[in-house]
Amino acid sequence: MSKKNIEITVRCLLFLCSIISLMILVGIGYFLFKNGFSAFIENGLGNFIFGKTWNISKNVYGVYPLILGSLFVTTGSIIVSAPIGISVAIFMTDIATSDIKKIIGPCIELMAGIPSIVFGLVGMIFLVPLIRENFSPPGYSLIAAIIVLIVMTMPTIITLSEDSLRSVPRQYKEASYALGATKWQTVWNVTLPAAKSGIIGAVILGMGRAIGEAMAVYMVIGNAFKIPNSLFDPSRTLTSNIVGQIEEAALNSQHMHALFACGIILLIFVFLFNGISFKMRKVV
Amino acid sequence: MKDKLYSKDLSLWYGKKQALKNVDFSFKDKSITAFIGPSGCGKSTYLRCFNRMNDLIATVNIEGEVVYNGIDINGKDADPVEIRKKIGMVFQQPNPLPKSIYENVAYGPKIAGIKKKKTLNDIVEKSLRKAAIWNEVKDELKKSALALSGGQQQRICLARTLAIEPEIILMDEPCSALDPIATAKIEQTMLDLKKDYTIVIVTHNIQQAARISDQTAFMLLGELVEHGTTKEMFEKPINTETSDYINGRYG
Amino acid sequence: MIKPQIAQKISSVLLWTITLLVVSSMLFIIVYTVLHGWRSLNMHFVFGSTITGGLMAPILGTLYLILLTLLFIFPLGVGTAIYLSEYAPENKFTKFTKFALKSLAGIPSIIYGLFGVAFFVVFIGHTCILAGALTMACLSLPYMVTSAEEALIGVPKTWREASYALGATKWETTWKIVIPAALPGIMTGVILCAGRVVAETAPLLATVGFSPFNPVSPLDGARTLALELFYLATEAPSTGGITRQDLITQAMGVAIILFIIIILMNMSVRWIGKKYSNEQYKIGR
Ligand SMILES: Nc1ncnc2c1ncn2[C@@H]1O[C@H](COP(=O)(O)OP(=O)(O)O)[C@@H](O)[C@H]1O
Ligand SMILES: [Mg+2]
Numbered sequence: 001m002s003k004k005n006i007e008i009t010v011r012c013l014l015f016l017c018s019i020i021s022l023m024i025l026v027g028i029g030y031f032l033f034k035n036g037f038s039a040f041i042e043n044g045l046g047n048f049i050f051g052k053t054w055n056i057s058k059n060v061y062g063v064y065p066l067i068l069g070s071l072f073v074t075t076g077s078i079i080v081s082a083p084i085g086i087s088v089a090i091f092m093t094d095i096a097t098s099d100i101k102k103i104i105g106p107c108i109e110l111m112a113g114i115p116s117i118v119f120g121l122v123g124m125i126f127l128v129p130l131i132r133e134n135f136s137p138p139g140y141s142l143i144a145a146i147i148v149l150i151v152m153t154m155p156t157i158i159t160l161s162e163d164s165l166r167s168v169p170r171q172y173k174e175a176s177y178a179l180g181a182t183k184w185q186t187v188w189n190v191t192l193p194a195a196k197s198g199i200i201g202a203v204i205l206g207m208g209r210a211i212g213e214a215m216a217v218y219m220v221i222g223n224a225f226k227i228p229n230s231l232f233d234p235s236r237t238l239t240s241n242i243v244g245q246i247e248e249a250a251l252n253s254q255h256m257h258a259l260f261a262c263g264i265i266l267l268i269f270v271f272l273f274n275g276i277s278f279k280m281r282k283v284v
Numbered sequence: 285m286k287d288k289l290y291s292k293d294l295s296l297w298y299g300k301k302q303a304l305k306n307v308d309f310s311f312k313d314k315s316i317t318a319f320i321g322p323s324g325c326g327k328s329t330y331l332r333c334f335n336r337m338n339d340l341i342a343t344v345n346i347e348g349e350v351v352y353n354g355i356d357i358n359g360k361d362a363d364p365v366e367i368r369k370k371i372g373m374v375f376q377q378p379n380p381l382p383k384s385i386y387e388n389v390a391y392g393p394k395i396a397g398i399k400k401k402k403t404l405n406d407i408v409e410k411s412l413r414k415a416a417i418w419n420e421v422k423d424e425l426k427k428s429a430l431a432l433s434g435g436q437q438q439r440i441c442l443a444r445t446l447a448i449e450p451e452i453i454l455m456d457e458p459c460s461a462l463d464p465i466a467t468a469k470i471e472q473t474m475l476d477l478k479k480d481y482t483i484v485i486v487t488h489n490i491q492q493a494a495r496i497s498d499q500t501a502f503m504l505l506g507e508l509v510e511h512g513t514t515k516e517m518f519e520k521p522i523n524t525e526t527s528d529y530i531n532g533r534y535g
Numbered sequence: 536m537i538k539p540q541i542a543q544k545i546s547s548v549l550l551w552t553i554t555l556l557v558v559s560s561m562l563f564i565i566v567y568t569v570l571h572g573w574r575s576l577n578m579h580f581v582f583g584s585t586i587t588g589g590l591m592a593p594i595l596g597t598l599y600l601i602l603l604t605l606l607f608i609f610p611l612g613v614g615t616a617i618y619l620s621e622y623a624p625e626n627k628f629t630k631f632t633k634f635a636l637k638s639l640a641g642i643p644s645i646i647y648g649l650f651g652v653a654f655f656v657v658f659i660g661h662t663c664i665l666a667g668a669l670t671m672a673c674l675s676l677p678y679m680v681t682s683a684e685e686a687l688i689g690v691p692k693t694w695r696e697a698s699y700a701l702g703a704t705k706w707e708t709t710w711k712i713v714i715p716a717a718l719p720g721i722m723t724g725v726i727l728c729a730g731r732v733v734a735e736t737a738p739l740l741a742t743v744g745f746s747p748f749n750p751v752s753p754l755d756g757a758r759t760l761a762l763e764l765f766y767l768a769t770e771a772p773s774t775g776g777i778t779r780q781d782l783i784t785q786a787m788g789v790a791i792i793l794f795i796i797i798i799l800m801n802m803s804v805r806w807i808g809k810k811y812s813n814e815q816y817k818i819g820r
Contacts, residue, residue, distance in 0.1 A: 003365070003704055003707075006704075006706060007704055007705060007706055010706045011622055011706075013614065014614050014615075014617055014618035014622055015618055015622070016614075017610070017611050017614030017615045017617075017618055018614070018615045018618045018619060018623070018632050020611060020615075021611065021612075021615045021632065021635070021636065021676060021680065022631070022632050022635050024639065024673050024676060025635040025636075025638060025639050027650070027654065028639075028642070028646070028647075028650045028673070031649075031650050031653045031654050032646065032649065032650065035649075035653055084553055084556075084557060087549070087550050087553040087554070088550075088553060088554045088557050090550060091550040091551065091553070091554040092554075095547065095550055095551070096554075104554065104558055106801070106805075107558050107561055107562075108557075108558075108561075109801060110561070110797070110798065110801060111561045113730065113734070113797045113800075113801060114561075114564065114734075114794070114797065115733070115734035115735070115736070115761055115793055115797070116734070116736070117734075117736045117761050117764050117765055118564070118568065118764070118790045118793060118794075119564070120765075120768070121568075121764060121768050121786055121787070121790055122564050122567055122568060122790075124768060125571070125768075125783055125787075126567060151560060151561075151564070154557060158557075181539075182539045182540065182542070182543040183543060183547075184539075184542055184543045184546040184547070185539055185542070185543070187546075188546075208641065211643075212642075212643025212644075212645070213643070214643065214644065214645040214737040215736045215737050215765065219765075219768065219769065239643065239645050239737075242645050242648070242649065243645060243737060243740065246645075246648060246649065246652065246740055246741045247740060247741045251652070251653070251657060256653075259649065260649055260653070263645070263646050263649050266643060266645075266646065267642065267643075267646060270641060270642065270643055271638070271641065274638075274641040278637075335700060337696065337699065337700065340695070340696065340699065342624070342625060364699075365702055365703070365704050366702070368699060368700055368701065368702045369701075369702035372700065372701070373700040375693065375696065375697070375700075377693060379691075379693035379694060379696065379697045380697070381694055381697055381698065381712055382694065382712075382715070382716055391698070391701055391703075391711075392701035392702055392703075395701065395702055395703045395707055395711075396702060441697070444697075444701065445700070445701070448701055448702055
């Protein structure tokens with residue numbers, strides 16, 4: 001083969017690769033919507049989203065409690081993990097010496113690498129009994145899911161906030177120090193405001209992670225299909241609903257369609273969060 | 285015109301910004317031509333037109349002709365790969381490939397399809413000798429070229445260019461990253477090579493142009509202001525801007 | 536008003552406390568797992584056949600799944616990355632592809648599980664390693680592309696110029712100069728993707744099946760270590776003599792094995808990164 005032909009062949013092959021990569025996204029979108037839309041039609045969009053029954057034998061599906069469950073665990077966890085995560089990020093950028101960073105950095109990296117199933121396991125074996133015995137049975141509860149998600153979203157928030165704190169130009173800080181400000185005053189008045197939108201982006205991405213997490217939540221939340229009255233009530237999320245039923249639902253049944261529709265709603269939230277986060281972090 | 289290499293009415297744009305304005309110039313065979321001018325005036329851009337290096341920049345638009353051996357090298361049937369084998373280039377920053385010294389020099393010939401070990405060995409030795417670096421590296425040809433000093437790296441880059449047996453060698457400020465001793469070595473090499481090659485050198489060092497070149501051309505803001513034999517240019521420049529620049533009064 | 540010096544002290548103490556709290560919560564998870572699981576880690580459990588209560592099938596299943604997944608995404612991911620970084624013109628299609636990959640990376644893994652069921656399992660006809668691997672390939676493809684693309688973009692432009700100037704074609708330059716220089720970064724991507732196969736559970740729940748037999752063909756059902764952990768933790772003991780407590784201990788044992796794998800992968804990524812940057816440093820770039 002002449003060099004020219006090799007060039008052309010290679011270019012075509014590589015182009016084909018990226019077409020296939022693109023087709024995967026298109027394929028996912030297609031299958032999700034093909035199956036999911038049926039559920040909207042079968043149940044009626046309003047009834048599906050605001051319905052409070054999930055009855056497989058009667059083929060009636062409404063996901064209102066699931067949406068609430070997902071939003072509860074997401075907001076609940078982010079309210080705690082955001083301030084903590086940002087604090088750790090500030091610690092890493094402005095207080096820790098390089099020796100301390102060398103210890104804590106890998107720890108956070110490892111934390112990000114722990115499989116979600118392990119968080120679920122420890123939550124189930126340690127946290128759930130703790131809540132059951134000290135607060136209120138059954139232990140499998142909204143609060144258990146929230147606590148697990150607090151730990152799981154932490155690495156995302158820490159690393160991304162750290163990135164945006166680090167990208168604040170050194171001159172800003174030096175100017176502040178030169179005016180006699182303390183470290184904390186500099187962080188509070190200069191670094192944090194300058195990194196604000198990046199940090200908010202990090203937190204919102206953390207929300208995307210939290211709402212999309214399936215296994216760990218499934219293992220600790222109790223999966224009761226109802227709107228929880230308190231933090232100690234068991235509940236169910238869009239994701240844990242899919243995990244619990246994906247193995248048993250028959251293909252092309254209304255049941256399966258309903259699960260896919262849960263996926264669509266979940267995806268809308270995730271894209272919303274990720275989109276906002278992306279915009280916020282790009283501003284920096 | 286029957287010169288081997290010339291540009292006619294050559295203009296070039298980076299996006300909307302014009303970097304070359306109707307440059308007409310013809311190169312004398314087997315001699316050294318120097319391009320001088322303040323930085324940003326378009327010397328590198330002009331040089332890169334001759335081996336189609338500007339192809340790599342997506343925003344570039346070219347008008348006019350660059351003719352080599354009677355063929356417009358920007359034309360439809362001109363093959364940049366073939367042109368680059370005939371018109372070699374040495375860059376401002378020494379840019380050895382992340383390979384051994386031997387592999388750096390053998391890279392071009394191998395690409396051109398030479399496989400025989402013996403032939404390759406001969407080419408490598410001959411090229412390194414021509415670039416006056418054989419004695420310094422002959423015992424460590426397997427060593428990474430990136431481990432050499434800047435001056436040595438630049439001579440490896442020159443040897444690498446010689447190995448593809450070009451007719452013309454383009455050099456873009458080849459000494460600007462080097463110390464005076466290394467510079468002297470490169471300059472001596474260029475003078476030695478002149479009898480076999482047409483050499484084009486871009487330099488911001490006026491003394492260097494005066495020392496080694498036969499022809500000199502002065503550029504300003506994308507235009508070719510003046511050119512002629514080096515002697516004329518330095519002794520009695522016509523243009524006041526040229527004389528200001530040569531006498532160090534420019535910007 | 537609190538004096539600045541005092542505010543500085545307080546904030547400092549607070550940040551230290553919070554950070555130590557976070558780090559210790561992570562250490563707690565690890566220590567807790569190890570304390571509860573180490574007793575299960577004996578030869579019989581780890582390497583015994585799964586029908587007799589060992590982990591042989593999930594270990595083999597995990598390896599099988601990693602290999603098969605990489606078989607799909609390595610050529611596809613690296614090919615896409617090369618196209619995007621070296622060949623792609625700056626047009627709508629390229630922009631859209633990059634956007635699509637970014638979107639893929641954000642999709643929660645359970646959605647890939649749904650997709651795998653509706654497409655791969657239906658297409659093949661039953662759950663099996665192949666269906667699981669294809670599902671995991673979709674999930675990890677964007678990571679493979681991104682790490683490879685980053686590595687390719689990091690290759691100095693001057694090396695490409697040098698190669699072109701010597702008469703190399705685009706593909707010769709890419710193949711002989713750019714790819715070798717980007718290899719460490721590409722390998723990092725491979726390890727990252729293997730790590731995802733090890734760690735993910737949700738996409739595999741309904742795609743790989745859960746056969747307790749050692750997998751032989753890609754069309755066999757299998758389980759992975761993470762899946763095994765899930766079953767051990769959530770299913771009631773079936774055979775007599777084994778209590779729920781035993782199953783939990785075993786699940787914790789599997790978690791320890793997962794930790795070890797993850798730590799080894801993290802270390803090799805670090806090692807590659809260090810070796811690579813050292814080499815760059817030594818040659819004075
Ligand atoms: N890749 C590029 N994109 C846009 N503008 C460029 C690019 N390269 C050079 N230029 C511009 O073109 C002009 C000429 O540059 P150059 O040829 O490098 O000048 P010289 O080599 O004489 O210093 C400069 O104004 C420079 O800013
Ligand atoms: Mg220049």
